[in-house]
Amino acid sequence: MVQENMFKKISSSARILNPFKSHTPDELPFEIRFDPLTGETGRVFHLPFKAEKPDFEKTVKRSKEIFCPFCPEVLAKSTPAFPEDIVPGSRITVGSASVFPNMVPFDQYAAVAVFSERHFIPMEELTPRTMGDAFFASLRFLKRIQDFDRKIKFFSINWNYMPPAGSSIVHPHLQPSASEVPTNHLRRQMEGLERYFEKYKRNYWADFVEQEKSLGERYIGEIGSTFWVMNFLPFGFLPDVSCILPERGSLSELTEEDITLFLSGLSRILRYFLEQNVYSFNLALFCVRRAENFRVNARICPRLLPRPIGNSDIACPQMLHGESYTVYSPESVCGAVREVFQRED
Numbered sequence: 001m002v003q004e005n006m007f008k009k010i011s012s013s014a015r016i017l018n019p020f021k022s023h024t025p026d027e028l029p030f031e032i033r034f035d036p037l038t039g040e041t042g043r044v045f046h047l048p049f050k051a052e053k054p055d056f057e058k059t060v061k062r063s064k065e066i067f068c069p070f071c072p073e074v075l076a077k078s079t080p081a082f083p084e085d086i087v088p089g090s091r092i093t094v095g096s097a098s099v100f101p102n103m104v105p106f107d108q109y110a111a112v113a114v115f116s117e118r119h120f121i122p123m124e125e126l127t128p129r130t131m132g133d134a135f136f137a138s139l140r141f142l143k144r145i146q147d148f149d150r151k152i153k154f155f156s157i158n159w160n161y162m163p164p165a166g167s168s169i170v171h172p173h174l175q176p177s178a179s180e181v182p183t184n185h186l187r188r189q190m191e192g193l194e195r196y197f198e199k200y201k202r203n204y205w206a207d208f209v210e211q212e213k214s215l216g217e218r219y220i221g222e223i224g225s226t227f228w229v230m231n232f233l234p235f236g237f238l239p240d241v242s243c244i245l246p247e248r249g250s251l252s253e254l255t256e257e258d259i260t261l262f263l264s265g266l267s268r269i270l271r272y273f274l275e276q277n278v279y280s281f282n283l284a285l286f287c288v289r290r291a292e293n294f295r296v297n298a299r300i301c302p303r304l305l306p307r308p309i310g311n312s313d314i315a316c317p318q319m320l321h322g323e324s325y326t327v328y329s330p331e332s333v334c335g336a337v338r339e340v341f342q343r344e345d
């Protein structure tokens, strides 16, 4: 059995007397969308919105004045190291990147991967070359933990780029993490995959890729082992993007070459964000040790302070209701994303 359409939504509208049309009757359309994998709901609006280019000059200057533990003069002294049994040599170094324990204990094995000696890397300069070392070093760390502790089953590489995305330190760094217990989102993914398999006796991701490709309205493109698509139910204030590796079912199967291809796609998505004046994002790459229906996947969510008063793009709906809202639909911008994605470098 094949599921015919996995993308379900309710289109509705609110009736108002519109002040911009002399208070005559009008309707504000909105959608309640259901995530095809997890069943979670979120709201999609059709509002005009254009981000303003943020000025990070002051933020970067202030961050240097305060103290940066990741700058080369102090890094060795101001950051922790792993006990020898966990990571032989106490730190993992790949090219300009180094991995050491995270002082915020998100988990038993939570690390920080500092990109390089550069305190600030503007988004324009986030290329596969400037990002590669930190991702390779994070991958090595997670694989080392996978071998070191058999109880650990869930892995992720996380990135908050710049303060609007929640980053407390400007100096670019990833946060690879390994755990016995999945986070809520990873657990919902696993549960959704199992539910789908029980019902249709098919792999969700294979069907998902096929449906998104044939529909085309959110499909961005493919680079080698990576499949890029805009999310039907975005998590953020602006539409977000997912990357799926349909042939990679576990951390063991994920290679450095996959990472290079992923970063090539990521740099193109970031180029689109830049063209929209979005200079901040969250990224998570999800992996597991082994699970029948799982596929390695990542999500990249643009972040911003929407209005000049500096308000957060996360409010009651996301924080207290666990309900996302997005000001315009992924379908309305997918063509533009695809155009940037497929543009020659």
Ligand SMILES: [Zn+2]
Binding pocket: 068, 069, 070, 071, 072, 118, 119, 120, 171
């Ligand atoms: Zn620094």
